Amino acid sequence: MDADLEIIVIAAVSKNGVIGKGGKMPWHLPDDLKNFAKLTKGHPVLMGRKTFESIGHPLPQRDNIVLTRDKELKALGCIVVTSLSEAISLASSKGTGKLFIIGGAEIYKAVIQSANVMFLTEVDVEIDGGDAFFPEWNEPDWEEVDRFTQIGGNNQFGFTVRELHHVQNIKPIGTGSSGNGFCNLDNARNSDQQETMRRINEGGYCPFCGDNLQKNHSKPILFKGAHWLLTENQWPYPAAKRHLLAISIVHAEKLADLPVEAGAELMEIAHYIEKELGINCGAICMRFGNPSGNGASVNHLHFHILEPDPEKSDPLIFWIDRKKPSS
Numbered sequence: 001m002d003a004d005l006e007i008i009v010i011a012a013v014s015k016n017g018v019i020g021k022g023g024k025m026p027w028h029l030p031d032d033l034k035n036f037a038k039l040t041k042g043h044p045v046l047m048g049r050k051t052f053e054s055i056g057h058p059l060p061q062r063d064n065i066v067l068t069r070d071k072e073l074k075a076l077g078c079i080v081v082t083s084l085s086e087a088i089s090l091a092s093s094k095g096t097g098k099l100f101i102i103g104g105a106e107i108y109k110a111v112i113q114s115a116n117v118m119f120l121t122e123v124d125v126e127i128d129g130g131d132a133f134f135p136e137w138n139e140p141d142w143e144e145v146d147r148f149t150q151i152g153g154n155n156q157f158g159f160t161v162r163e164l165h166h167v168q169n170i171k172p173i174g175t176g177s178s179g180n181g182f183c184n185l186d187n188a189r190n191s192d193q194q195e196t197m198r199r200i201n202e203g204g205y206c207p208f209c210g211d212n213l214q215k216n217h218s219k220p221i222l223f224k225g226a227h228w229l230l231t232e233n234q235w236p237y238p239a240a241k242r243h244l245l246a247i248s249i250v251h252a253e254k255l256a257d258l259p260v261e262a263g264a265e266l267m268e269i270a271h272y273i274e275k276e277l278g279i280n281c282g283a284i285c286m287r288f289g290n291p292s293g294n295g296a297s298v299n300h301l302h303f304h305i306l307e308p309d310p311e312k313s314d315p316l317i318f319w320i321d322r323k324k325p326s327s
């Protein structure tokens with residue numbers, strides 16, 4: 001599966017945050033629509049069921065993915081999915097490297113934290129009586145890389161299109177909360193792991209953030225959702241039959257750094273490992289908080305999925321700290 005899928009939010013928003021009124025967009029901006037078509041054509045687009053109903057037909061020259069909780073829903077000319085992770089894996093399989101999130105409010109809210117890029121059309125108008133709003137977003141987490149303003153033409157209002165890149169998603173450089181780097185060498189379990197982690201700390205980057213993962217991690221990505229990606233542990237516990245890691249897509253250290261939706265996706269992964277990987281016995285263990293106490297070797301939230309191996313006589317132990325259990 002493609003771990004490099006870029007998730008791109010594209011939306012038009014009024015000065016008071018409105019994106020819809022009575023199930024429709026409250027403006028007519030043909031030049032913005034042209035720009036929307038130019039950016040999205042050739043790539044999969046994801047929309048909520050209500051936005052699909054508002055448009056009324058699939059957008060041409062794009063794979064149209066419609067998200068609903070209704071397993072029976074049919075949408076002519078579209079692919080219907082019932083979870084965000086299903087949408088992401090489907091979009092990955094299309095191989096264009098991009099998934100455009102085209103609304104509405106509920107979908108934007110669900111993905112904005114894990115989106116990489118945003119094309120935001122700020123429409124120069126205040127809309128009264130709007131009933132669909134763009135979600136809250138934290139401007140300092142985004143870097144503006146481009147903007148242009150359009151006034152006049154056949155457009156009902158002037159507007160500015162901003163291209164923003166999510167910087168908060170990736171912590172390339174830093175020392176981690178321990179002050180020594182993102183890896184905790186005391187918790188490395190063999191010399192290969194220790195040496196790799198020493199190099200990572202010298203480089204000063206978080207090994208689980210964004211593209212950094214590929215620098216040291218050679219295992220395949222088994223599942224990628226909006227909040228987690230699932231892979232094999234590079235240094236599995238010797239007594240485990242299978243040892244997988246689910247890694248938060250955004251840099252997180254405390255549990256409260258993650259949105260509650262990440263919890264629901266955790267259960268999707270749990271279903272995936274049972275149904276798709278056939279793991280029907282084991283434990284799911286998440287470490288959180290201070291790595292000097294929780295036993296983690298990387299200070300970026302992840303959880304372990306451990307399947308025991310009945311063939312091996314050694315016990316499968318998940319250490320939280322290095323203290324030996326008292327007898």
Ligand SMILES: NC(=O)c1ccc[n+]([C@@H]2O[C@H](COP(=O)([O-])OP(=O)(O)OC[C@H]3O[C@@H](n4cnc5c(N)ncnc54)[C@H](OP(=O)(O)O)[C@@H]3O)[C@@H](O)[C@H]2O)c1
Pocket residue numbers: 010011012013018019020021022023024025047048049050051052054067068069070081082083084102103104105106107108110132
């Ligand atoms: N200005 C813009 O750029 C822009 C762009 C797009 C849309 N809009 C406007 O936004 C408004 C629509 O937004 P909306 O928030 O009301 O609806 P929406 O986001 O388009 O669709 C919501 C529906 O999506 C499905 N859904 C949402 N989260 C899901 C999840 N995690 N798993 C499975 N299904 C999920 C549910 O469908 P079911 O109910 O079928 O289960 C839900 O009712 C309209 O006014 C539209 O014109 C504006």
Ligand SMILES: [Zn+2]
Pocket residue numbers: 171206207208209250251252299300
């Ligand atoms: Zn990180």
